[in-house]
Amino acid sequence: MTLYEYLESHYTPATVESYHREITIFLSSYPSASMATYADLISYLGVLRERYNNAATLNRILCSIKVYYDYLCCTSRRSDHPARSILLRDQRSRDVQLQDLFTGEELERLLDRKERYQALYYRNRVLMGLLIYQGLKPQEIAAIGIQDINLEVGSIYIKSTPTTNSRTLSLKPGQILLFYTWLREVRPQLLKGADSDVLLIGHRSRSMSADDIVKHVISSYKNVYPGRSVTAQAIRGSVIANLLAQGHDISVVQRFAGHKYPSSTERYRQSQVEALKSAIEQYHPMR
Structure with missing residues (x-):
């Protein structure tokens, strides 16, 4: 290799x-x-x-x-790892930037985007729903196969990545009908006879990569909230921060987000839940 x-x-x-x-x-x-x-x-x-x-x-x-x-x-070229325990004293800041967060209402508004083509409407609604409701990372979304979706019980299985654990998450009621239409009617049309087990189909019947998802979000929503960048990372961070602000236990949010360590989830709490909630409301007042 x-x-x-x-x-x-x-x-x-x-x-x-x-x-x-x-x-x-x-x-x-x-x-x-x-x-x-x-x-x-x-x-x-x-x-x-x-x-x-x-x-x-x-x-x-x-x-x-x-x-x-x-x-x-x-590849068995070495039996030891000389760099594994090396940590830099001047670790880069991993604090969540509050000015990049979005309220739940602001995230929901992202679903109102008009689509020129009906087929893309369903695909993009499925994609944005996974970002906004399940708080997934682009690489997690890109790895979802049709076999990972169970519409009968309303759940979706998320595979592990180098930075997140595998988990099974619930779908929102509105997502179930959307997924059904996408899987049974629209997705087969976009495939045009091609064979694929990947959930999201992009250009020329090919599966959407993590990079495709990142670029789609940035290009589609760049002017929605002036002064703030709508990115997949910002959406995921907002979902996690809002769950903590609502009072959910950190261990529950950790499992939801797939974080390997509680400290990864703790970064989104910003000292205390109420302080985070106040900061979010200050930057992004509910309208």
Whole structure:
């Protein structure tokens, strides 16, 4: 298995390109990287620290280096992982930016977008519903197969990703009829006889990738809320933050979001639930 094949089997296309680029730079500047020790990598990062003063850049490079050694371990080229325990002191801020959040009412308004083509209306409503009601990540949506949907009980199975756990979530009542029409009537028309188990179909009967989903949201809703960017990430963050603001237990929200660690969910609480609710209402008053 080549490095690129390994990356393709574990990450989204955009992440593959980012990691591959950084790893290529790492290997070109450190030819003996395959035999490096923990101390060697610490020294290498020290050199990078003198070159870059941006914590996000250093973290991106370190993540790429760790993935490179993940690959070596996976392909049995090394039995140890010299970078696994390395953490940077100047960790980039992972605080949720309140100004990027949307209220539940604002999220619902995103479903009112007019579509020129009826087929795309159903597909895009299914897509946006998964973002707004289930709070899914683009890569999770892209991986959903028709076999993962159970309309009889109104549920959908979400596969695990490198950063989220698998889980089964309930569909809203309004989603069930929408899914039924999409699966039984509209989706077969878009496939035009092609065979596919993927839920969402995009251009030329091909499945929608995570990148396609990200681009669709940005291009479709860029002018809806002036001054704020409507992105898949912002929508997911808003869903999680709003659940916490409504008083749901953090362990329940963690399972809903698929977070591997409670600390990932805790970031959306911003000190206390009431403070978060007040901040959301201050930035985005209900109309």
